[in-house]
Amino acid sequence: MEHKPYDAVIMGGGLAGLTLAMQLKGEYPDMDIVVLERHTRPLPEAAFKVGESTVEIAAHYFADTLGLLGHLESEQIRKFGFRFFFSDGRDDLADVTELGVSAVLPTPSYQIDRGILENFLGEEALRRGIDFREGITVRGFDIGSGDAPHTVRFRSEAGDGELSARWLLDASGRAGLIRRKLDLTRDNGHHANAVWFRVDDRLEIDQWCDDAEWKDRCHPPERWRSTNHLVGPGYWAWLIPLASGAHSVGIVADANMHPLETMNTFDKALAWLWEHQPVLARQVDSRKDKLLDFAFFRHFSYGCARMFSSDRWALTGEAGAFLDPFYSPGSDFISISNTYITQLVGMDRRGDMLAPHARLFERLFFSFYESTLRMYRGQYNLFDDPEVLPIKVIWDYAYYWGVLCQIVFQKRLGDAPFIARMGPELLAGAELNTQMQVFFQRWHAVSEKRNRKVMLDQRDLTWFADMNRTLHDVLDDDTLAERLSNNVNMMRLLAASIIERAAADHPSLKEGSEALTDIEGDRTKLFDLVA
Numbered sequence: 001m002e003h004k005p006y007d008a009v010i011m012g013g014g015l016a017g018l019t020l021a022m023q024l025k026g027e028y029p030d031m032d033i034v035v036l037e038r039h040t041r042p043l044p045e046a047a048f049k050v051g052e053s054t055v056e057i058a059a060h061y062f063a064d065t066l067g068l069l070g071h072l073e074s075e076q077i078r079k080f081g082f083r084f085f086f087s088d089g090r091d092d093l094a095d096v097t098e099l100g101v102s103a104v105l106p107t108p109s110y111q112i113d114r115g116i117l118e119n120f121l122g123e124e125a126l127r128r129g130i131d132f133r134e135g136i137t138v139r140g141f142d143i144g145s146g147d148a149p150h151t152v153r154f155r156s157e158a159g160d161g162e163l164s165a166r167w168l169l170d171a172s173g174r175a176g177l178i179r180r181k182l183d184l185t186r187d188n189g190h191h192a193n194a195v196w197f198r199v200d201d202r203l204e205i206d207q208w209c210d211d212a213e214w215k216d217r218c219h220p221p222e223r224w225r226s227t228n229h230l231v232g233p234g235y236w237a238w239l240i241p242l243a244s245g246a247h248s249v250g251i252v253a254d255a256n257m258h259p260l261e262t263m264n265t266f267d268k269a270l271a272w273l274w275e276h277q278p279v280l281a282r283q284v285d286s287r288k289d290k291l292l293d294f295a296f297f298r299h300f301s302y303g304c305a306r307m308f309s310s311d312r313w314a315l316t317g318e319a320g321a322f323l324d325p326f327y328s329p330g331s332d333f334i335s336i337s338n339t340y341i342t343q344l345v346g347m348d349r350r351g352d353m354l355a356p357h358a359r360l361f362e363r364l365f366f367s368f369y370e371s372t373l374r375m376y377r378g379q380y381n382l383f384d385d386p387e388v389l390p391i392k393v394i395w396d397y398a399y400y401w402g403v404l405c406q407i408v409f410q411k412r413l414g415d416a417p418f419i420a421r422m423g424p425e426l427l428a429g430a431e432l433n434t435q436m437q438v439f440f441q442r443w444h445a446v447s448e449k450r451n452r453k454v455m456l457d458q459r460d461l462t463w464f465a466d467m468n469r470t471l472h473d474v475l476d477d478d479t480l481a482e483r484l485s486n487n488v489n490m491m492r493l494l495a496a497s498i499i500e501r502a503a504a505d506h507p508s509l510k511e512g513s514e515a516l517t518d519i520e521g522d523r524t525k526l527f528d529l530v531a
Contacts, residue, residue: 006032006131008345009152009165011138013037014049015114015331016317017171018121020338021130022066027342028349029129034163036136036154041122046246047198047292048115051330053079053227053240056401056471057408058331059109065335071120076243077111080104080218080225081458082327084393086386086451088232091278094211097386098455099393100226103219105459105468111225113242138177143168145311167312167345170319178315179304186303190377193260194325195269195296196238196250199287203239203247208279217455227328230277233384234258236326237277246292249284252325254380255299266294300324301376303369307337308362310355312348314341321369324376327396336365336413343414360416368404371430374437382444386451391498392440394464395433398494401467402487403429409471410480418477422484429488435516436495439502439509446506463490493521 008024010017013035021033054062063069083100085093125132139160141152150168154161170178179185204224206215215221228239234257240248251263251272263269270288273281304321308314316337323329340361347357375396382388403426412418419426459465467487475483496517503510510517 004032005149006034006163006165008033008167008169009150009163010035010169010171011141011152011177012171012173012175012317012319013039013122013125013132013134014118014171014173014317015051015121016173016319016334016338017169018118018125018132019062019066019334020169020171020316020341021125021132022121022128023338023342024345025128025130026066027346031345032131034131034133034165035125036138036152037122037132037134038137040134041119043115043119045113045115045119046200046242046244048113048118050114050194050196050248050250050295051325051328052112052114052242052248053109053238053325053328054112054331055109055328056107056405056468058328058335059107060409060471061331061335061338062110063108065339068124071117072108072110075116075120076113077225077241078104079109079111079227080222081109081227082229082393083223083226084229084231084389086232086384086389087230087279088276088384089278092209092211093205093279094209094214095453097390097451097453098217099390099458100218100223100455101459102217102455102457103459105465107468107471111227111241111243113244113246116243138172141168141177141181143178143311143313150313166348167314169313169341170315171317173318174322176315176319178313179319182306184305186305188301188303188321188373188377190301190324190373191255191299192252192301192324192376192380193255193258193296193298194250194252194300195260195263195294196248197266197269197294198242198246198248198292199284200246200290200292201287202241202245203249203283205239208283214455217457230280231383231389232276234380235276236383237273237280238325239280249280250325257380260296260298264296266291269294306362307365308340308344308358310353310358312354314344316341323369323372326376327372327400329372333365333369336368336408339408339413340365357414357416361414364413364419367426367430371399371404371433374434378441379437382440385444385447385449387447387449388440388444390456391501394458394461395436395440395494395498398464398467398487398491399429399433401471402491403484405471406480406484406487410475412480418480421477422481425485425488429491432488432491432495432516436498439495439499439513439516443502443506443509446508448505489521492516492519
């Protein structure tokens with residue numbers, strides 16, 4: 001046993017564990033942090049881990065909180081936003097509805113080659129004075145209570161060993177070491193599966209059709225840099241470019257509508273694509289000799305009963321709870337949990353009582369988790385709807401940028417007085433989101449699903465682009481409170497506008513929605529996009 005007690009032992013040295021170590025070390029430079037990782041560097045590029053798309057919170061966390069902007073800009077791919085094609089069973093992308101942006105929005109996000117990034121993070125952790133150990137298998141651990149230290153037993157090439165630490169932090173991914181030991185896994189009611197593979201070639205979606213007008217919609221004409229979604233009933237397929245030159249392809253599907261057994265090998269997945277997305281199948285089929293890997297997850301989404309404990313243990317990343325790859329929230333929630341853990345460690349170092357803060361942070365984490373989960377649970381059936389899904393995507397983004405991003409970018413995640421002050425607005429926003437997710441299902445039930453040859457350019461929504469552009473504003477409490485209140489009120493107007501627009505075609509949708517439409521305010525320009 002190493003008799004030196006460490007300040008923290010982090011079980012898992014992947015994306016969640018290394019970023020947590022770097023955030024802790026950045027806040028508390030004198031901390032002795034040990035990270036135990038079973039893989040050894042160099043990690044393979046292109047075909048290492050799934051989870052390659054980031055959105056604004058994660059990009060902000062990596063670039064600004066951790067100081068990794070230089071790596072992101074020089075070694076990864078600047079993303080051209082999300083993009084959707086309603087191409088189920090279709091052969092020409094130019095003839096279907098496309099949702100996306102014609103030019104990149106101001107606040108950056110990135111496509112991440114996980115091998116390249118995690119190789120860099122391992123090197124950077126060592127440069128920053130973190131005791132990062134590779135080729136280590138955790139064999140067991142004991143959780144201390146009160147002030148008793150935790151102990152971790154491990155095996156390496158040198159033999160067995162044991163560490164003691166004040167903080168035990170689980171970043172072990174789906175192994176979920178603490179979650180499984182304490183039986184914390186919970187069914188969250190969202191049952192979906194995913195398969196994915198990487199091909200060692202660029203899938204340049206911009207070259208998949210010859211329509212000159214279609215090609216000229218984007219500036220520059222580089223749709224391939226987007227996280228491209230090819231959507232249909234109960235599923236979506238992703239296309240994500242990697243800096244190594246490879247391309248990631250995935251299928252995510254409702255478990256009941258598209259059983260995993262229909263796609264759980266590469267040959268089955270390719271046959272499935274020929275049926276549902278022939279435009280993609282043709283590209284993959286011509287590159288079968290460049291296949292790098294194939295993998296799948298069954299029932300990838302799960303909840304967790306606990307995340308942070310006053311007994312000085314905590315979970316982050318997939319070691320805790322996991323939502324869904326749609327909208328790429330995985331790294332966002334890594335940044336949120338890492339930030340709460342960092343704040344709890346700081347309170348412990350100052351001698352503050354941990355219990356009330358651990359409970360508060362846990363409640364806040366799960367409130368963000370549940371609000372996001374409502375965007376997925378029971379919603380996959382409408383992915384084939386070119387009328388409803390684009391509006392749902394705009395709504396979901398407005399909620400994300402207008403509420404959660406504001407709290408994270410303005411560093412108020414753990415600001416208990418401010419959160420209490422904004423409690424009514426935050427609850428109102430969450431309830432409104434719940435009501436609108438129900439409404440989208442009602443609308444989908446009567447929608448005509450008209451699939452027009454058109455690009456719905458989100459940049460045409462001035463308010464939408466402004467929300468993105470102003471994310472990095474630095475606001476004091478009063479100004480931030482005013483912005484959050486205005487954003488929630490804007491969401492009320494947006495909800496009313498959506499319902500009235502849908503009811504113009506389907507008057508029955510107005511019934512039962514009167515409370516959401518009974519609001520004064522100008523909403524005439526909220527939907528220039530689809531007028």
